[in-house]
Amino acid sequence: MSTNYADMQLVGVKRENDKDAEGRTEPTVGRETKPAERIDTAGADPTAHDDRFEVMADMFQRWIPVLVLPLITFGLLLGGWTWLQSTVSPDLPTPVQVWDEAVFLLGDPFYDHGPNDMGIGWQVLYSLGRVLTGFGLAALVGIPLGLMMGASLSMRRALGPVVQLLRPVSPLAWLPLGLLVFEAVNPSAIFVIFITSIWPILINTAAGVQAIPRDYTNVSQVLRLGRLEAARKILIPATMPYILTGMRLALGIAWMVIVAAEMLTGGVGIGFFIWDEWNNLNVASIIVSIFVIGLVGIALDGGVALIKKRFDYAPA
Amino acid sequence: MSHYLNIDYLDMTFATPRGPLNVLNNVNLKVQKGDFVSIIGHSGCGKSTVLNIVAGLLRATTGGVLLEEREVVEPGPERAVVFQNHSLLPWMTVYENVRLAVDKVRRGAPRAERDAWTLENLERVHMTHAKDQYPGEISGGMKQRVGIARALAMEPKVLLMDEPFGALDALTRAHLQDEVMKLQSELGNTVLMVTHDVDEAVLLSDRIVMMTNGPAATIGEVLEIDLPKPRERLVMADNAQYNHYRAEVLRFLHERHKNPESEAA
Ligand SMILES: Nc1ncnc2c1ncn2[C@@H]1O[C@H](COP(=O)(O)OP(=O)(O)O)[C@@H](O)[C@H]1O
Ligand SMILES: [Mg+2]
Numbered sequence: 180m181s182t183n184y185a186d187m188q189l190v191g192v193k194r195e196n197d198k199d200a201e202g203r204t205e206p207t208v209g210r211e212t213k214p215a216e217r218i219d220t221a222g223a224d225p226t227a228h229d230d231r232f233e234v235m236a237d238m239f240q241r242w243i244p245v246l247v248l249p250l251i252t253f254g255l256l257l258g259g260w261t262w263l264q265s266t267v268s269p270d271l272p273t274p275v276q277v278w279d280e281a282v283f284l285l286g287d288p289f290y291d292h293g294p295n296d297m298g299i300g301w302q303v304l305y306s307l308g309r310v311l312t313g314f315g316l317a318a319l320v321g322i323p324l325g326l327m328m329g330a331s332l333s334m335r336r337a338l339g340p341v342v343q344l345l346r347p348v349s350p351l352a353w354l355p356l357g358l359l360v361f362e363a364v365n366p367s368a369i370f371v372i373f374i375t376s377i378w379p380i381l382i383n384t385a386a387g388v389q390a391i392p393r394d395y396t397n398v399s400q401v402l403r404l405g406r407l408e409a410a411r412k413i414l415i416p417a418t419m420p421y422i423l424t425g426m427r428l429a430l431g432i433a434w435m436v437i438v439a440a441e442m443l444t445g446g447v448g449i450g451f452f453i454w455d456e457w458n459n460l461n462v463a464s465i466i467v468s469i470f471v472i473g474l475v476g477i478a479l480d481g482g483v484a485l486i487k488k489r490f491d492y493a494p495a
Numbered sequence: 496m497s498h499y500l501n502i503d504y505l506d507m508t509f510a511t512p513r514g515p516l517n518v519l520n521n522v523n524l525k526v527q528k529g530d531f532v533s534i535i536g537h538s539g540c541g542k543s544t545v546l547n548i549v550a551g552l553l554r555a556t557t558g559g560v561l562l563e564e565r566e567v568v569e570p571g572p573e574r575a576v577v578f579q580n581h582s583l584l585p586w587m588t589v590y591e592n593v594r595l596a597v598d599k600v601r602r603g604a605p606r607a608e609r610d611a612w613t614l615e616n617l618e619r620v621h622m623t624h625a626k627d628q629y630p631g632e633i634s635g636g637m638k639q640r641v642g643i644a645r646a647l648a649m650e651p652k653v654l655l656m657d658e659p660f661g662a663l664d665a666l667t668r669a670h671l672q673d674e675v676m677k678l679q680s681e682l683g684n685t686v687l688m689v690t691h692d693v694d695e696a697v698l699l700s701d702r703i704v705m706m707t708n709g710p711a712a713t714i715g716e717v718l719e720i721d722l723p724k725p726r727e728r729l730v731m732a733d734n735a736q737y738n739h740y741r742a743e744v745l746r747f748l749h750e751r752h753k754n755p756e757s758e759a760a
Contacts, residue, residue, distance in 0.1 A: 392582075394580060395584060398584065403569075416586040419586075493632070
């Protein structure tokens with residue numbers, strides 16, 4: 180039993196020493212502001228004048244990898260695309276066509292001509308609404324359940340095998356069951372997102388509880404904290420970084436799954452929007468949607484990363 | 496006759512994957528109120544195990560602990576522990592760490608009183624200036640001070656310390672030892688301290704309990720330290736009696752009960 184559970188933890192679990200590596204990949208913004216800070220302090224320094232050239236060279240060297248390398252990749256991508264379009268796949272829109280489509284779609288993202296014709300902004304917001312609802316429900320269920328699983332061997336034994344069995348199943352496999360039970364597409368899509376989000380949250384929360392150092396529980400015992408007090412003062416804050424890692428993973432996957440789910444359920448939403456544009460053979464619009472989905476994904480991830488930062492504690 | 500703290504016939508056997516491991520065998524120890532008792536022995540002999548049984552964090556296989564004639568069955572603030580690795584909660588400030596204990600032992604007291612008691616204990620260890628910092632932002636010695644403040648705030652019947660200065664550099668350690676001596680003479684705490692530092696044991700203790708090597712470790716000898724208090728580190732360095740005690744402990748540890756690791760080497 181216990182070895183099974185250990186296997187299960189491997190998925191998406193962040194161990195203590197992973198934190199640093201993760202922290203470094205997170206805030207690209209923070210890293211990009213550093214060169215500017217350097218110049219400011221150098222400017223305040225009276226001896227800095229002589230060094231100005233050096234500072235600029237330094238800045239240049241720092242910005243090359245940050246800005247120029249991605250631009251090169253982007254350029255190569257555009258080049259490859261253009262080449263592909265002009266040779267093998269003439270049905271593909273050109274980059275210019277896609278740009279025009281983007282200007283058109285993003286120029287008026289919130290128009291509303293009835294449920295069958297809404298701006299891309301609305302499509303994204305509807306999808307986001309489903310994702311956040313399903314994700315929120317999963318957190319409401321998954322965090323308490325995960326805390327209990329982490330704290331109690333009986334709970335682990337009771338739930339572990341079920342979680343293990345269901346976790347590898349594509350969440351979309353649950354869609355027909357959702358349709359059957361809820362008899363409506365919107366709750367079914369939310370249900371699929373709930374299923375998507377619950378496993379990472381549950382598993383990470385449980386792993387976080389199990390990773391609580393013995394020292395903290397000793398303190399709790401010596402102080403004779405009651406169950407609730409221990410949960411509030413020690414269990415939850417100690418587990419918080421793990422919970423948020425789980426939520427971050429869950430949100431990322433949920434944002435991927437919603438596109439597929441909406442393609443199946445229809446209605447307003449970025450997933451069905453893409454499917455609809457495919458039926459209209461408007462491929463440029465699909466490509467614009469891909470970029471929009473990517474950008475929203477980055478924003479979602481950044482949001483959770485910010486919250487996570489607030490609750491992370493420096494190991495003492 | 497019953498003493499303040501009675502440790503009676505402790506046997507401890509851990510179940511390990513490689514079968515039962517008998518760590519303690521018939522450990523007996525009496526501590527008077529106000530005594531400062533050190534337990535010294537080689538690493539791995541079972542000192543922490545004894546302390547954790549007194550703390551109530553471990554249950555002895557047989558035998559038990561009586562504090563003021565009441566059996567110890569669970570951990571509690573009247574047996575506050577200063578852990579070797581300070582075990583402050585990293586998501587709480589220094590103040591909040593101590594306040595957590597104060598809120599527990601002074602439950603029902605007015606807010607202002609609990610605040611004052613928290614600050615008073617931080618002041619005792621000279622940590623008021625860092626009260627709003629987090630454990631991750633202060634040095635090891637400072638963390639240990641906060642750990643001591645937290646334990647003192649519980650006004651324990653017995654203060655338990657498990658190698659409280661083991662992780663500190665020599666200067667910081669000496670400084671904290673002096674302060675613990677001072678605090679103990681002011682407050683008259685009963686202290687049970689685990690250490691493997693001979694000087695620390697002789698300087699601070701009224702009695703040194705020397706443990707034999709494991710497995711099945713027990714108390715080999717008890718040495719009364721009959722030196723007047725307060726003791727000055729520098730004065731003691733030239734004190735013949737002090738050096739005699741020191742030599743006694745060293746003889747026990749290095750002649751009669753050699754470090755099992757050095758023997759194997
Ligand atoms: N929970 C445990 N399970 C199994 N063995 C343990 C446990 N705790 C301690 N031991 C063993 O008991 C012996 C004494 O440990 P400990 O009391 O920590 O020694 P000391 O504090 O003197 O260094 C060691 O050999 C250690 O491996
Ligand atoms: Mg120990």
